[in-house]
Amino acid sequence: MPPILLVEDDFSYQRLLKKFLEKHGFEVEVAATKSDALRWVRERRFELVLLDYWLPDGNGLELLEELFTKNKHLPVVFLSNYTEVRIAVQAIKLGAKDYITKPVNPEELLQVVKEVCQIKSPEQQSSPTFYPGESQGFQETYALVEVVAPTELTVLLMGESGTGKEFFARKIHALSARQAAPFVAVDCGSLSLELAASELFGHVKGAFTGAITDRQGYLEEAQGGTLFLDEIGNLHPDVQAKMLRAIQERVIQKVGSQASIPLDIRIIAATNEALDIRGERNFRLDLYHRLSEFRIDVPPLRKRKEDILPYATYFIERSNRQFHKQVEGLAPETLALFQNYSWPGNLRELKNLVRRAVLMAKGPFLTPDLFPEGFHV
Template sequence: MDMPRLLIVDDDTSFCMLLQGFLKRKGFDADTAHDYEKASQSLAKNSYDLVLTDYRLPDGTGIDVLKESKKLAPSTVVILITAYSDIRVAVEAVKLGAFEYVTKPVNSDELFHVIKEGLKKRETQEKKTKEPVQNGRKFLVGNSEESKRTEEHIRIVAPTDISVLIIGDSGTGKEYVARRIHELSKRKKAPFVAVDCGALHPDIAASELFGHVKGSFTGAVNDKTGHFEAVGEGTIFLDEIGNLSYDVQMKLLRAIQERMGRKVGGNSEFPIKARIIAATNENLKQAVDEGRFREDLYHRLNEFTLTLAPLHERDGDLMMFAAFFLEDAVAEFGKSIIGFDDEVQRIFTQYDWPGNLREMRNVIRRAVLLCKQEKINREVLPEEIYRNNSVKSQPENAQPVNDLKEIKNISEKEAILQALEKTRYNKTKTAKLLGIDRKTLYNKLHLYDIEL
């Protein structure tokens, strides 16, 4: 196997040199770039297995690097390094196709582990198919009424062939639910292929889904088999379906209606036998109303809907999931940790977990790496988790946000800023909290010059 090639993007030259040396000792070949422009040039000239980028760059952001990487080489794994105060940015990066994020201060063991997992995912993706059970983990059914209802619905819909639309915030476990449906279906012995639509650049999305013939466009040096053909009679999971361009939506609609697909640049067709499960973290119905998503495609995908609640609304599940992730991390790193102390349990139940299960898993994995006691204590948690518990522990003098019409004592701009803070800058939730639609919210953000 060739030595994996990495690109490190960070304006801190000392950090770059230290990280480059660390990765070289681990058997990786690593280039460095200190700004977005240099990173873009490196990505255009070279082929990388993985890109590790800081979020804050002198002439751009890690999100810009992510988008450029996905445009030039969709299979390249991207990991974002960010301060914990930028957690909503990290969540957005994962939505756009980043494999994972690592928070500062960077722990070398944690970083090395995430890099290995990212390269493992790349290798798996290149084989086109995946095993039915993700990372060998079992599916955990929670104790809350929401979890029990979700499991009941999964068992009802799994044996059928109807399309399923899974709705939920980033990190709520939409892919786990899709795999659960596949495992309980008659297709469980066939492949399960997960496609991150948020990571597909519009120029290559149709090729990734349906394949292409040699010479059909610049860069098409060989024939390519798309995901729909590769999955056969298995299950294809289209994550963040709302990110597909309108043109690709039309191709997808035709393929679903006729159960036939056509490669880009090809004349012949192939049968589509796969079951389709789609997922989104946005309001697709609203996207339809705004003309960003085809209504006919929406109804084709939405034959059965599963809605996943955010973690902070599933109090009965929270510590069960924490124990689950702790058990995984302890086994992974060979530690002898038996649980969480009382203070950490209180912190966990008060924190609002904007990154949901993904954030909890990362926090616990890092805590296990750093912990030297038999129980996880506050000292190994990111400070932001216990310093500002925004949703469940607002200051006594904080005025609650209500419908805009009812607000008397604070200005409209302050109300919007407060709502944005409370919802962790989720525009859909902010509009709902304020009793207005998203279009009105966008107009008011522009009016008050509020930048997100």
């Protein structure tokens, strides 16, 4: 079974989670500090890191960024108290695959670990199911998807983390003439500055220390299809310049090579915040205009209240299959709570809450007592 690194400074909690995962066949190493975790990652390869936020020599967000500079494909699941859900949302923005609220339910943990450990790299991820919403906000967004999909326009998806921007990107690809070609998703937030150009454009043998063979970049892997650049605002200005040239001239050059490779791809970009085209982060205005030939704003869940019940029902059905349960739906008082909540984590938060509640449910409906105390506000 895949080796896992558990980063948790609470010894009793650490021991409990380690024992549970080892019981199910996983090999688990533990670290109680940032420095211990970084040492483990230097010494061996892990398929998953379970990362708590509170650490004695820093915090989990800091460690997350340092881990991704060493291995941008390293799957990380964030552990946080429900009152810290905004921190967990930030972890997702930085590149974490998922988060689990504490106290951790062991069965939920096992399900998430099994799902995430199947993810090796962005290009190997299976296409997620596209489930339509019922709100006017969703219908207006989807109408724009249908309009732009058959064209070759670049698309910029704007929306908060967890609103489903990748789902819309995949749907644009599926409705386009490129549907039979690759859809390659890249999380720009997890690209290290040193290797971003190599990851995106490829490199030739000997281009830099460690380049022992030629390698295709993500743009070349997407030939004939669609390249989805998530969190595009995280691209370094030097890489932005290379990306602009690739889009304008429809060619790429691998790192260490002068040869030009013709490029036939469609680009869809996404960001969870307005691109800073004049401030300190200095996103190139010319690249922004190239990426935003057609802009789609994906509304947050709090502005799509009509979607809460159908999505909750969908997540209940999925969780029933995963956990072999028979939950029928939400209790009326739970639906009222859902409708009055602000959903800072959007659909991802809704999915996580429902999954946990289904796992813990004893009766046919999800009642308010199945949800964290911090949710009842």
